[in-house]
Amino acid sequence: MxxxxxxxxxxxxxxxxxxxxxxALVAIASMGLVSCGDxxxxxxxxxxxxxxxxxxxxxxxxxxSDEAGGTLKFGTAGDWGDSVDPGNTYxxxxxxxxxxxxxxxxxxxxxxxxxxxxxxPDLATDLGEASDKGKTWTYHLREGLKFEDGTPITSADxxxxxxxxxxxxxxxxxxxxxxxxxxxxxGYRGPYKDPDVNxxxxxxxxxxxxxxxxxxxxxxxxDYLAQLPQTAPVxxxxxxxxxxxxxxxxxxxxxxxxxxxxxxYVLERNDQWSADTDPIRPALPDKITxxxxxxxxxVDNQVISGDLDVDVQGAGAQPAAITKVLxxxxxxxWSDNPTLARTWYVSIIPAVKPLDNIDCRKAIMYGVDHxxxxxxxxxxxxxxxxxxxMLPPIIPGHQDFDLFPAGDDMTGDxxxxxxxxxxxxxxxxxxxxxAYRNERPKEKATAEAFQQSLSRVGIKxxxxxxxxxxxxxxxxxxxxxxxxxxxGLCTNGWGADWNDGFGFESQIFDSRAIRESGNYNMSVNIxxxxxxxxxxxxxxxxxxxxxxxxxxxxxxxQDAVVYPGIYAKGLLLRSRTATNVFVSEAxxxxxxxxxxxxx
Amino acid sequence: xxxxxxxxxxxxxxxxxPLIVKYLGTPPNEFHYKLLDPAVGGAPKGRFGGMSWDHxxxxxxxxxxxxxxxxxxxxxxxxxxxxLATVLSVVIGTVLGAMAGLFGGWVDAVISRVMxxxxxxxxxxxxxxxxxxxxxxxxxxxxxGLRIALLVFIIGLFNWPYIGRIIRGQTLTLREREFVExxxxxxxKRRYILFSELLPNLVGPILVYATLLIPTxxxxxxxxxxxxxxxxxxxxxxxxxxxxxxxxxxLPHFMLWPGLAIFGTVLAFNLFGDGLRDAxxxxxx
Numbered sequence: 001m002x003x004x005x006x007x008x009x010x011x012x013x014x015x016x017x018x019x020x021x022x023x024a025l026v027a028i029a030s031m032g033l034v035s036c037g038d039x040x041x042x043x044x045x046x047x048x049x050x051x052x053x054x055x056x057x058x059x060x061x062x063x064x065s066d067e068a069g070g071t072l073k074f075g076t077a078g079d080w081g082d083s084v085d086p087g088n089t090y091x092x093x094x095x096x097x098x099x100x101x102x103x104x105x106x107x108x109x110x111x112x113x114x115x116x117x118x119x120x121p122d123l124a125t126d127l128g129e130a131s132d133k134g135k136t137w138t139y140h141l142r143e144g145l146k147f148e149d150g151t152p153i154t155s156a157d158x159x160x161x162x163x164x165x166x167x168x169x170x171x172x173x174x175x176x177x178x179x180x181x182x183x184x185x186x187g188y189r190g191p192y193k194d195p196d197v198n199x200x201x202x203x204x205x206x207x208x209x210x211x212x213x214x215x216x217x218x219x220x221x222x223d224y225l226a227q228l229p230q231t232a233p234v235x236x237x238x239x240x241x242x243x244x245x246x247x248x249x250x251x252x253x254x255x256x257x258x259x260x261x262x263x264x265y266v267l268e269r270n271d272q273w274s275a276d277t278d279p280i281r282p283a284l285p286d287k288i289t290x291x292x293x294x295x296x297x298x299v300d301n302q303v304i305s306g307d308l309d310v311d312v313q314g315a316g317a318q319p320a321a322i323t324k325v326l327x328x329x330x331x332x333x334w335s336d337n338p339t340l341a342r343t344w345y346v347s348i349i350p351a352v353k354p355l356d357n358i359d360c361r362k363a364i365m366y367g368v369d370h371x372x373x374x375x376x377x378x379x380x381x382x383x384x385x386x387x388x389x390m391l392p393p394i395i396p397g398h399q400d401f402d403l404f405p406a407g408d409d410m411t412g413d414x415x416x417x418x419x420x421x422x423x424x425x426x427x428x429x430x431x432x433x434x435a436y437r438n439e440r441p442k443e444k445a446t447a448e449a450f451q452q453s454l455s456r457v458g459i460k461x462x463x464x465x466x467x468x469x470x471x472x473x474x475x476x477x478x479x480x481x482x483x484x485x486x487x488g489l490c491t492n493g494w495g496a497d498w499n500d501g502f503g504f505e506s507q508i509f510d511s512r513a514i515r516e517s518g519n520y521n522m523s524v525n526i527x528x529x530x531x532x533x534x535x536x537x538x539x540x541x542x543x544x545x546x547x548x549x550x551x552x553x554x555x556x557x558q559d560a561v562v563y564p565g566i567y568a569k570g571l572l573l574r575s576r577t578a579t580n581v582f583v584s585e586a587x588x589x590x591x592x593x594x595x596x597x598x599x
Numbered sequence: 600x601x602x603x604x605x606x607x608x609x610x611x612x613x614x615x616x617p618l619i620v621k622y623l624g625t626p627p628n629e630f631h632y633k634l635l636d637p638a639v640g641g642a643p644k645g646r647f648g649g650m651s652w653d654h655x656x657x658x659x660x661x662x663x664x665x666x667x668x669x670x671x672x673x674x675x676x677x678x679x680x681x682x683l684a685t686v687l688s689v690v691i692g693t694v695l696g697a698m699a700g701l702f703g704g705w706v707d708a709v710i711s712r713v714m715x716x717x718x719x720x721x722x723x724x725x726x727x728x729x730x731x732x733x734x735x736x737x738x739x740x741x742x743x744g745l746r747i748a749l750l751v752f753i754i755g756l757f758n759w760p761y762i763g764r765i766i767r768g769q770t771l772t773l774r775e776r777e778f779v780e781x782x783x784x785x786x787x788k789r790r791y792i793l794f795s796e797l798l799p800n801l802v803g804p805i806l807v808y809a810t811l812l813i814p815t816x817x818x819x820x821x822x823x824x825x826x827x828x829x830x831x832x833x834x835x836x837x838x839x840x841x842x843x844x845x846x847x848x849x850l851p852h853f854m855l856w857p858g859l860a861i862f863g864t865v866l867a868f869n870l871f872g873d874g875l876r877d878a879x880x881x882x883x884x
Contacts, residue, residue: 297848318846319640319660319846319847320846320847320848320849320850321849322639322640323639323640323641323642323660323847323849323850324849326638326639326640327639327642371632372630372632372662374637375632375635375637375641375661375662376661376662378640378641378661379635379636379637379638379639379640379641380637380638381637381638381639381640382640382641383640438827439827441843441846444832445661445662447832448662448832448833449630449662451833452628452629452630452662452833462742462831463831463832463833464831465827465831465832467731
């Protein structure tokens with residue numbers, strides 16, 4: 001495949017060369033015209049180079065236009081992260097992208113910045129109606145909805161979509177909120193294995209347009225669950241289980257016309273979709289392409305050159321492109337620097353001696369050079385701001401606190417660290433191991449920075465690279481492994497499933513979720529925190545609930561079992577030609593359903 | 600000659616690394632955040648990757664470690680591993696190759712097939728797998744000592760057939776020569792023939808091919824370090840430095856110096872090996 005690509009590119013270059021003389025002539029001839037026509041033009045999808053500036057698409061729409069047509073070109077390094085099956089995906093970009101061809105009950109508002117945090121009805125006519133103190137949630141579907149094959153979308157299709165998503169043996173990758181929270185019949189394993197079980201105790205469909213969810217316990221934030229792509233309707237007759245991803249039946253404005261695994265996806269207009277039933281999606285481009293398995297640096301270069309519109313992963317440019325872009329004002333103005341709902345941190349594992357002693361853990365909290373952590377991730381712009389809490393600031397409920405001040409210059413408080421070591425009974429320091437993901441240069445740099453800065457107080461770290469693919473399943477995510485190997489520190493990071501305290505904290509703070517392997521929570525094992533989490537998720541009052549997420553955060557950091565490093569930021573490279581480009585804070589990347597192809 | 604001079608220079612550099620770094624650099628694992636510009640993603644301030652009298656080859660992005668010191672210290676790891684692995688290959692290769700040539704028959708058949716097997720083995724894949732699953736402590740070694748031993752073992756074990764085949768061929772021709780025939784007809788034992796008659800005549804080719812094997816091993820060590828199975832960070836090695844540098848290919852100086860070090864070393868050993876062959880084995884010219 002690589003050869004074919006190179007050949008194609010060579011041909012294109014040859015062609016370009018041949019036409020370049022003409023192009024130059026045309027350019028010269030039209031120069032005068034352009035300067036006259038430009039004033040009236042504005043927003044005609046010609047790149048608007050004059051408006052381009054750093055962070056221009058962060059809180060406002062860049063290159064606004066309602067012109068339809070053209071092809072919007074996405075690209076990605078490596079294969080698609082998990083799956084394009086809406087019921088089987090856990091990547092933020094995948095959720096963002098899925099909205100092009102599938103419609104969940106509700107979704108995040110299509111608007112720049114903070115406004116995108118608001119949930120708006122999508123397939124449903126309104127947000128969920130809570131009853132029974134938040135244990136029952138009812139949604140009404142819009143009228144006239146159709147799948148790509150023309151069959152009408154009914155509440156049964158939504159019910160079926162949620163049911164199939166809980167069979168984690170077949171659809172292994174999606175979040176498990178519905179599995180755990182809906183009131184399923186005892187022992188229900190999903191429609192593939194238990195096709196004849198009546199599941200009305202969990203989801204009822206009293207008529208073709210009404211879906212009623214029954215929860216085991218009240219949950220105030222259910223609309224966030226209804227926003228998951230898992231609620232996008234799936235026609236039972238067309239479901240092929242794990243293979244459904246090869247032909248997802250569209251309920252949105254675009255449908256897959258090519259699914260070439262590992263190479264390319266092409267989506268074209270779905271003629272059964274009607275703008276009348278969809279107030280959210282402008283659906284401007286005629287065609288959407290996704291080039292898979294590109295070289296990561298090539299993705300950046302092609303966005304910079306204008307051959308590609310968006311890096312679909314939306315996680316920010318690679319270090320090479322970052323240094324290049326930030327050093328050149330002309331490139332920098334074509335980039336945006338959003339804060340992410342993600343914190344990079346280090347788990348301090350209390351099951352490993354001598355870290356069972358809180359004072360030894362505190363010595364680490366005080367001893368680390370916080371700026372080193374930040375530098376390891378690329379500094380304040382590419383990496384992010386120094387974090388002293390786990391909950392990132394863009395998540396409501398975030399409280400500012402700094403329980404282990406690292407001095408004015410944030411390079412660590414060595415006196416406090418030494419005192420903590422003395423309290424721990426190890427005034428000369430101690431030895432432990434620190435694991436990190438081998439394929440991640442930033443985590444390697446973090447581990448090296450930890451090693452350097454902790455050596456100042458006599459804490460000796462041995463660094464241990466571990467493979468990325470098995471980090472949670474075989475090494476750091478396995479409590480037995482960390483204990484037996486004496487690995488006291490593991491680099492870690494967590495992004496919220498959605499921007500809310502529950503979406504961030506439930507997976508990494510709840511000790512009852514700790515299993516034999518596969519744990520993202522490597523070090524937080526505090527019964528008091530478990531109770532606080534329960535109390536918060538049952539609280540129906542939004543303001544009170546948000547206050548509680550902040551308290552939980554504080555309680556966890558107080559125990560010195562996590563070292564918050566930075567609140568992540570990304571440097572997104574903006575398309576040179578696409579229209580309606582803006583960063584959605586809900587996804588912390590460009591909103592994919594708003595964009596037009598331009599030109 | 601030039602090759603030989605450069606090799607001597609390299610060995611001296613490796614041996615006196617701490618002394619050199621003391622006067623011309625800063626400790627190889629010391630961070631220098633002040634020399635970096637956080638606003639551009641942690642790239643070094645100043646031109647050419649922050650080159651200055653204090654940092655002759657500039658500093659690394661992200662943590663500001665002195666590249667000169669790391670290249671100098673990296674020479675130790677590269678040379679140590681390459682030399683030890685070569686010694687291992689030469690010992691195994693000479694013993695088994697000479698045995699195969701001398702004894703012939705089924706011994707020759709078995710050893711030759713074993714050589715074929717080793718040559719057919721996907722060594723890089725095997726090395727990667729072994730290095731990943733290898734425990735942290737084994738054979739009374741741990742940490743970098745163990746990693747180095749492991750690399751020496753992997754590289755040495757898989758390269759011996761190259762030497763082995765040549766020695767076997769040489770032995771085959773030598774054992775039919777008159778002086779060996781003479782010794783044999785006088786009733787000399789096989790051991791005597793092997794050590795007193797054959798080995799002295801094998802020293803030439805052994806030396807030549809060992810010298811030519813060293814650069815291969817240096818490249819192999821660099822490849823393994825590049826793939827992340829070499830010595831543990833923060834210990835500097837050339838391959839590991841290259842791996843770090845590829846992430847920042849827009850800052851070419853970072854890649855340049857360890858790349859040049861590998862290039863120069865491999866070239867020097869190859870030139871030296873060629874020269875040695877010309878001197879010891881004029882027929883091969």
